[in-house]
Amino acid sequence: MAQHSVIGKPLPMTDGPGKVTGIARYADDLAVPGMLCGLILHSPHAHAIIRSIDTSRAEALPGVKAIATGKDAPNPYGILPIGHDERVFALDKARYIGDNVAAVAATSPEIAEQALDLIDVEYELLPAFFDPLEAMQAEASWIHAERPHNIEKEYHHTFGDPDAAFADCVFVREQRYYAAGVNHAATEPHSTLAIWEPDGRLTVHSSTQVPYYLHRTLSEVLEMPMSQIRVIKAMVGGGFGGKSEVIPLEVAAPVLAKKAKRPVKITYTREEVFLAHRGRPITIADMKIGISREGRIQAVAARVVQDGGAYCGYGPVTVLYSGALLGAIYDIPAVRYDGYRVISNKPACGAMRGHGTVNVRFAFEALLDELAHDAGIDPVEIRRRNLLKAPCITVNGLRVTSYGLPECIEKVVERSGWNQKKAKLPPGRGVGFACSHYVSGAANPIIRSNMPHTTINMKVDRDAAVTVFSGASEIGQGSDTIQIQIVAEVLGVRPERIKLVSADTELTPIDLGSYSSRVTFMAGNACIAAARNMRDQIFAAVAQRLGCPVADLDARDDEIFSTRDPKFHMSFDDAVIAAIDFHGALVAQGSYAPPEESRGGKHKGAGVGPSPSYSYSAQVVELSVDRDTGRVTVHKITAAHDCGRALNPINVDGQIIGSVYMGLGQALQEEMVWQDGRQMNASLLEYRIPTTLETPEIESIIVESIDPEGPFGAKEAGEGSLAATIPAVANAIYDAVGVRINSLPITPEKVLEALREKEKRERAGASGAGKEGAR
Amino acid sequence: MTKELIRLSINGESYEVAVPPSKLLLDVLREDLGLTGSKRGCDDSSCGCCAVLIDGVPMLSCAAVASCCQDVKITTVEGIAPPGTLDPVQEGWMVAGGAQCGFCTPGFLISAKALLDRNPNPSLEEIRVALSSNFCRCTGYMQIYESVRYAIERAAASRAAKPAPVGR
DSSP, X not given: OOOOSSTTSOOOOTTHXXXXXXXXXXXXXXXXXXXXXXXEEEOSSSSEEEEEEEOHHHHTSTTEEEEEEGGGSOOOBOSSTTOOOBOSSOSSEEOSTTOEEEEEEESSHHHHHHHHHTOEEEEEEOOOOOSHHHHTTOOSOOSSTTSGGGEEEEEEEEESOHHHHHHHOSEEEEEXXXXXXXXXXXXXXXXXXXXXXXXXXXXXXXXXXXXXXXXXXXXXXXXXXGGGEEEEEOBOSOOTTTTSSOOHHHHHXXXXXXXXXXXXXXXXXXXXXXXXXXXXXXXXEEEEEEEOTTOOEEEEEEEEEEEOOSSOTTHHHHHHHHHHTXXXXXXXXXXXXXXXXXXXXXXXXXXXXSTTTHHHHHHHHHHHHHHHHHHTOOHHHHHHXXXXXXXXXXXXXXXXXXXXXXXXXXXXXXXXXXXXXXXTSOTTXXXXXXXXXXXXXXXXXSSOOSSOSEEEEEEEOTTOOEEEEEOOOOSSSOHHHHHHHHHHHHHTOOXXXXXXXXXXXXXXXXXXXXXXXXXXXXXXXXXXXXXXXXXXXXXXXXXXXXXXXXXXXXXXXXXXXXXXXXXXXXXXXXXXXXXXXXXXXXXXXEEEOOOGGGSOOSXXXXXXXXXXXXEEEEEEEEEEEOTTTOOEEEEEEEEEEEOSSOSSHHHHHHHHHHHHHHHHHHHHTOOOOEETTEETTOSTTTSOOOOGGGOOEEEEEEEOOOOSSSGGGOOOOSSTTHHHHHHHHHHHHHHHHSOOOOEESOOHHHHHHHHHHHHHHHHHTOTTHHHHSOO | OOOEEEEEEETTEEEEEEEOTXXXXXXXXXXXXXXXXXXXXXXXXXXXXXXXXXXXXXXXXXXXXXXXXXXXEEEOGGGSSOTTOOOHHHHHHHHSSOOSSOSSHHHHHHHXXXXXXXXXXXXXXXXXXXXTTXXXXXXXXXXXXXXXXXHHHHHHHHHHHOSSOOOO
């Protein structure tokens, strides 16, 4: 087969010109005549009954056009059908510091702010729960009365016979790991502009990754048919999961707009972004792994407690991912998983890049590193001995169709110089190794239905421009560009000919949204289907006009030609005219739903984890540890990622490096710091995401395993590399100075304390100290 | 609130606006003048998304009071190249992956342009330091460095092709 003409090329992002000239319009950049400023009143208490709300003084303030409280929008909602436990404004009680109590729309921000001060709320304080382990022991004052002991959900899964398997193991280790809560910290704070149209319809422009779910939720809360609501995704300044469920301001602005009969815009401050949160939960993972003398993993048992915050959100999905994705990376015959999603009086957690897998992968890969040392096996070699033999179905029912992990491992070992460096660098300097993986979209939708996960419509008219209508949400990951490349490749036209209309519920068919790394795989496959349909129509007309068999036709670079006889050819423009004369205006459709075989097992909770395909990553981190200060300096991270096929290598490299970067932030410096339910660092100055100065060289290596079902063999690139970075850092610290830090983030204080403990043990000549010191 | 008539020189144009005396330059740009290229990403002047050039020096427009900016030349992302053209840093960010979500891009372009205007051939370390006041959450910075390198080469090539320098 001839090489592709568009696929695999580093096409610059098609929305780049708007981004570099300042013309691109994010939600807060939008303004319409008569627009009001909306502000939200947040609860100052972590857990309190709302006795009364008196808005009369605020209403009397000139310039105030609407005030909304819980009574104005009492219908509950939530991203999961089993978790409709939030209301846009608290109805009965506030459940965290920052919970939404009321909102004001006024003619200026100053007036809106004054009005918030004039709303009188009478609270009755309740005992509050901030620690997940304490919260789940509570006998009374539960945060949601219908959730006894503050447990949102618990799952208990057993595959194979872990007890028997552990009994046969030569080396078994068990360790508790802790991960602090982290936030997406996308640079764009959330913003929503709601326009109440004169005909009683509602138009909402929002910074969302999931316009379809927002559309549904608005219909439920406002009690309006979906047909009367239009949701348009604006340019989105990063999501990482933080915009992948309905965020309170996205409902508050429409409620205010409906009341005021005026357009209302609400834009969060950075502090409010942290209050809305939906990030990665505080996680306590008790991990147990057993291996044979040869280093074969025999069994894994994990007990995971996640501090989900005050509302359900994606919670049950997060805790299920943590268990399910113990599988599909190594060959593990026996698994026991006990997962608890706990409710606390803190902002709700949700989906964040690497959803559910990251903290558990840290625990697994760090513990496997310890076992490798126990067994005297190189940490890379122990992973080689536990590889899957794809295609296969894992013990927990996950279908693996393509598996580039072996190649990732070998590439990263070679490029990082692992064999020359492991346990051979000068004292204080070390290398660490770890692997990770992720889904290419969830095989089962959040809301059970037989609807395709993506549908693409396409139009070609006499101007020979190709217009693609896609519901997929560009959030900076490059999905618009990838879809254009795929359509261009199938139609055999240049990408400049294609215009993509995306994520506008009035114009584009339903796509489930940009989360769980599903867009390239699912919207990509739908694009192929639609473009093939379009191509068939055009080819039929060309074959008739030229008098050659349709089966001989192919297309490339705006030219349609016979692969058998060069005298038969026609330009794309002429072909379109021929086809329109033949068929009338051209429209085509394609859709994608994951195949039945990819949808997983039948046990309770089996719906989460299955994916049509999995990506893989292997990484080596090289770093130094300052023994006097405990400070860790990372010198280089080498990351190899199996993305199936790199449809656009610049995008894929950007996604790998960005994932590693975010993992590094969580490994060493990011942490939401809490005191009595109040976040003490809800600002970008104090919640320290890495700058250029804290970011080392990151080298990305693309591995292409060509997935049998992916579009042109592609699978996900945007999340799978995050999780490996954290344990690779932890393992490198052990290689450098011989201490294990099992708590994230790995701050200088923790390193220093561990070094002092180790020195104390060594001075005391305690037994086992020699074994623990690497050298 | 009493407003004050102030005169600002932005992207080579002169603007007169009536604003409260304490209004921040970023808010005047975005709300009064429709120049929404400069972004607000934080509450505490930490993210760099609102950077503009003030007499060629990158400054945070969220930390500048507009009425104090009347005697300076302000350049925003909308004005770093003449209409219909792109500055080499803009080209670099477009083709080398510097912009993913694009929200931090205006601030980075301002910092990068200021750097290259005073040092047309910076080292990697000089680039890292010059861009250390701008947060990017998407890229991990590697492709931002590539974008700067692309801009350096483009600028050098155009200087070689056109001996008489244009602009600063």
